[in-house]
Amino acid sequence: MSWGPRAIVDSGALRHNLGVVRRYAPRSKVMAVIKANAYGHGLVPTARALIGADAFGVARLAEGLALRDQGLGQRIVLLEGVFSKDELDTVALHGFEIVVHSPQQIELLRDWRGVKQHHVWIKVDSGMNRLGFRIEDFPAAWQALNECPSVSAKPRLMTHLASADERDSQHTDAQVSRFRVLVEKLGVERSAANSAGLLAWPQAHMEWVRPGVMLYGVSPFADGVGAAFDLRAAMTLCTRLIAVRLVKPGERVGYGGSWVAGTASRIGIAAIGYGDGYPRQIGSGSPVLVAGQRCKIAGRVSMDMIAIDLANAQSAQVGDDVTLWGQGLPVEEMATCAATIPYELICGVSQRVTVEYR
Numbered sequence: 045m046s047w048g049p050r051a052i053v054d055s056g057a058l059r060h061n062l063g064v065v066r067r068y069a070p071r072s073k074v075m076a077v078i079k080a081n082a083y084g085h086g087l088v089p090t091a092r093a094l095i096g097a098d099a100f101g102v103a104r105l106a107e108g109l110a111l112r113d114q115g116l117g118q119r120i121v122l123l124e125g126v127f128s129k130d131e132l133d134t135v136a137l138h139g140f141e142i143v144v145h146s147p148q149q150i151e152l153l154r155d156w157r158g159v160k161q162h163h164v165w166i167k168v169d170s171g172m173n174r175l176g177f178r179i180e181d182f183p184a185a186w187q188a189l190n191e192c193p194s195v196s197a198k199p200r201l202m203t204h205l206a207s208a209d210e211r212d213s214q215h216t217d218a219q220v221s222r223f224r225v226l227v228e229k230l231g232v233e234r235s236a237a238n239s240a241g242l243l244a245w246p247q248a249h250m251e252w253v254r255p256g257v258m259l260y261g262v263s264p265f266a267d268g269v270g271a272a273f274d275l276r277a278a279m280t281l282c283t284r285l286i287a288v289r290l291v292k293p294g295e296r297v298g299y300g301g302s303w304v305a306g307t308a309s310r311i312g313i314a315a316i317g318y319g320d321g322y323p324r325q326i327g328s329g330s331p332v333l334v335a336g337q338r339c340k341i342a343g344r345v346s347m348d349m350i351a352i353d354l355a356n357a358q359s360a361q362v363g364d365d366v367t368l369w370g371q372g373l374p375v376e377e378m379a380t381c382a383a384t385i386p387y388e389l390i391c392g393v394s395q396r397v398t399v400e401y402r
């Protein structure tokens with residue numbers, strides 16, 4: 045029995061969530077976004093669970109290589125593209141598809157003298173101002189890439205939505221229509237929707253959707269949980285109580301003594317802390333489940349431990365399970381406690397945490 049923190053990943057939930065994606069966007073192909081260690085769920089096992097996707101999206105070349113190393117021969121798109129001739133050589137060798145978002149990347153492709161042709165996705169900046177060719181620069185980029193011998197015919201097109209998680213924002217409609225108008229006569233495959241675009245903006249679906257966070261069972265919206273869309277939490281972060289102690293009224297608990305016992309209290313010490321990716325910003329009073337009972341954190345999160353007021357779990361013992369987020373305690377709720385977004389919590393689980401697949 046492991047006493048340290050574990051991230052239990054439910055591959056059935058991952059597959060189920062891919063099914064939800066297909067229900068929402070039945071006419072689109074799915075590029076499953078598994079960058080950043082599959083949002084903390086483990087790159088390779090997650091890819092295996094999501095093998096039914098039409099392609100995988102990763103940010104960087106190293107992530108693509110890690111998938112190929114483990115024998116995954118699926119289509120893989122490098123969402124940030126490549127930055128040197130050597131990287132282009134590697135892309136050709138492994139058959140990755142690349143996003144082209146800058147004039148420098150066009151130059152690299154023009155100068156490349158390999159035998160194979162590269163499959164590219166041209167990124168259009170429809171209003172996010174992060175990556176991509178601005179609307180006015182797109183026609184020249186399109187022409188240059190279509191004339192480039194090292195680029196295969198019919199480059200695909202991609203844009204990214206900046207505010208799709210704000211359901212009443214004007215920006216998404218504006219981005220989608222700018223993109224549609226710009227590329228409508230080109231007759232090639234297009235992609236715009238991330239999870240929020242997929243769930244809330246059907247006009248953004250097009251030929252490809254690119255869900256990330258919803259595959260992990262998490263809502264992309266600030267005001268709800270994945271279950272509202274029939275998504276299932278794929279990661280449950282848990283640990284155990286490694287000590288239980290009694291404190292007297294007036295005694296202080298943890299660093300800085302910020303939690304003070306109002307009455308005689310049982311305090312559980314659980315083996316997890318910010319060294320495991322459980323943020324220190326999660327304040328005193330935030331929820332955890334102890335043997336399934338909702339309890340409150342007492343005082344500050346330290347590097348390897350948290351203290352829990354066991355008032356709601358009077359019979360809790362050393363060795364009992366403690367759930368930090370996942371089944372029974374939505375990561376969306378914990379993100380609010382940490383004043384962040386659930387993406388950051390799941391991506392932030394540290395390498396010290398054992399990942400178990402079920």
Ligand SMILES: Cc1ncc(COP(=O)(O)O)c(C=O)c1O
Pocket residue numbers: 077123204237238239240254255256257258264
């Ligand atoms: C280019 C691109 N597409 C799709 C996604 C998936 O986004 P989400 O996790 O919000 O679905 C991301 C994630 O940041 C991204 O950068």
